[in-house]
Amino acid sequence: MISLEMKAPIQGLVTNDLCKIRKVSTPLLSPASDDLVYHVSVTDIAENDRYDLMILFSADSAKRTVVGRGNAHSWSPDGKELLYENESGALLIYTLQTATSRFLTQRDDSSYFFNHLADKNCIWSPDARHIAYISADISNTNPENDDIRVIDDLLYKSKGGWGRPVYADHSYTHIYLVPAAGGPPVILTPGACNEHSITWAPDSRYIAFISNRSARPDNIQQSDVWKIDIQTQMITQLTEHAGLAYQPKWSPDGNHIAFLAVAGSFGTNDSTAEDTHIALISSHGENFRYLTKSLDRRIEHVRWHPSGNYIYFTAGDRGDTSIYRVSIDTEEIEVVQGGAGCISEFSLDARGEDMVFVKSDTDHPAELFKTKNQGAIVEQFTHENTDWLEIKTLQKAETFWFQSFDGTSVQGWLMPPVDFDQTKHYPLILLIHGGPHNMFGHDFDERMHLLSQAGYAVVYINPRGSHGYGQAFSNGTLANWGGNDYQDLMAGVDFVLNKNPWLNAEQLGVTGQSYGGYMTNWTITQTSRFKAAVTDGGLSNLVSFAGTSLYHSLMESEFGGRAYDHFDLLWQCSPLRNVAWATTPTLILHGETDNEVPFSQAEEMYVALKKRGVETKLVQYKGEGHGWRPDLKPNNNADLNERMIQWFDTYIKIAAT
Template identity: 35%
Template structure:
């Protein structure tokens, strides 16, 4: 009716410490009164009114202080009543919602086993698949992403595949799909891209099934073994999938087989899979990753003497952890990592969050727990030539994390280099020039390294 505004906010007095505890409110333009619509501990956000203005839908969850919790869809009649949880049987994290025109259902998006999907969600909680392979609004690494909208009995969304960035597609009310754009045809028609193959394997730790993707160089031959790059995603609560990735394509075009995976802790496989690393990160995600590498060696795809590893943010944590546990890799590039969980928990931009959800207690109460999970605790084992790369304006994984690792490696006489990216925040490859430069540095570090002749593990 235009007489009120519904918004999400943290209005509690200790908002600096409880920034995640948002509630929904209704602001009356005539009276100036603010009425709370939700009252629970946990985030409530992304409110959306039904077309008739009678119902409210939003995203949120009951916060039980787990490292990971699925975001769910809730509805509420503005005439009164209790919130209704629509996705109780959907063990996935809902990213976005849009009301259908009839007001009797919503369109929702989420990632399922590394694939972005759109479902139609009825108000009774039943779901119907509308589209798959939503994504493509990130280009660097093959993360979940994408955008969609609904109206006039159709859904328009960004669709991606390993061979092309996002284009716009339309799904009509009969389920017919129409491609609306071919934005990169002139570029892609003149390029031979990496072929992508899905793969699964059991983790050496407990047999848990792990999913990954192999990107083959454009001129791959089955009678040859290739240098392998293990590329690890960040988060750690995120997921990779069969999506277009400039970084993967650049690495493959340089002659490398690239393996990227979703180890335990990744999203899109359910809350239990993600919380396998609850208060235990890094941990057995290491075994998941190494098992994938060994599979490619056993299949004769990867040259065991030319194995390389890199990853950013959470992937940087795991890369630094890996070189502290094994000398299996000929070289490593650690990108924007956490090296010391104690210094990180007390200085990163989300200080109130990390110690509360990722650890059993603050650093001063459980220092040994923080230290045992810190890659710095294993730096005495490192023999692998290791480059470190971080933006100088990164407050998520601050530069002093990288500096600690670099100085420790230098003191031990390990071949190392610290690359400082001027003015770059946590998204160090946000600009195309930065993305290309990042990959060039990674490949240059790998190419200068003498292959190992007797790899082993610890």
């Protein structure tokens, strides 16, 4: 008698697994030991919410302790205490020896949006006496009449979404100082200006910060580095350059301040085409120079080496994000930690010899890694997702390069279905990134794995406009949305279809979020080759977007001037202009309180498609803001993904039978 062994079906990522993903972030090494605090984002299904746990690792006992929910800000200089903020905005100090917390002060937040790189941070002074923090002055937030809203500024909207107001309040964000031992806080920067992104001088007398103190800060997206003397409260401007400054960091010897900067004449509170680079000035604001222009990549996460001779940073390059360092004397740049994968954050130890960093790849969510022996050994430090991943089959994505329509080399990735069999044929989904200056790569993306499990191959490409390939490539969408980037995407689809006979050219789908949603809308008005489309948080009319979005300055930055001077070009680049050519069944997903890409963008596309007679459906998520963000409610996230898969199944798989 022959025994037949039953094999368990292969299963990849399904929507029920989304709540199991624990996202590791924000490592902070102690300045006096190898103690470490980091964050883990966790889903609470019963509460339909996500929250951040602060995990403290004691190097002596190898014990991990949950400090609580919230955000760890800064270690005390002696490493014996930890400054953190709970979910209610209270700043507390956790003492390691007693494992107890004491209240310090209440921090208030403003709903006014500066930009994606603005840091509302809280930091201990080097002499351990004070804590400086960013907080809103909420005394101005109550309107005279709740039924009447008077608007006289341009950045009057907030980002919107669960727990956030739809409109910005009228408070200003300032620098406050409070004794670390406790006591009443003092405001250092009162007045009608906003400040953010603070850094202490090593002598604990000065604080550098970022502020836009132009005559029309809502209308002119520019910012500079300033400093304040905490004894005299005298404020001094340190930079005066066209462009935006971000995240200053004072050097260990006190002689320099490093910061991220762009120099475009039309700034934006969204992502710019111009790559951020490290700028350096003296502590008095002299000798401005860039350190990293020779790398020709987008720079983030600036950290000084304790010696003061080097600055460490991350940069994306052809789908990988690595840690680099630059010499402030020679401007020589070298890779410190690299390889396939995306490093999102890191923290140097007190000696500057080793570090911890957060890294993910295409089939592993972000985890924490730690180096030893001056980086010679790298060990995985957290295993938050190991257990549930062991019973899953997640496909790796393989990278490829192709020549686009004009000979430009473009990079993409192809992920096969979970049940891949080369003798069979599979439908293909084109997934388009947002930005437009984001970068796909060796990173973990839930959507790809959900589609892979559902029986689809997924192709994703970095078309012109993506960062990670140099400034000229990043500029590829300027004044030309839906131009060369669209042709890059179509050339990439043709390439993978020609190279992989197991793909079915008659079963194609397209989807994307934000700018990816824009490109999805654009694609269905340019070609009928795709059998189904899913647009998430996408733009449809650049003219109306320029007047309704929180990011109205994005149109100025991308199209080289005020929107009203370029309405013809904005309309030319709008999917709505060509909607009469659309025939593709289209599902439109959008957040109700999305101020980044207002819900009206979805309505305009939906109504036009409906009147055109195209199969279409509009799904609004009540209370949600913009797209695939960590604060998307778990139930809504699952629903959104289920609807995406069902739409593709209906119009690609079922329609083909």
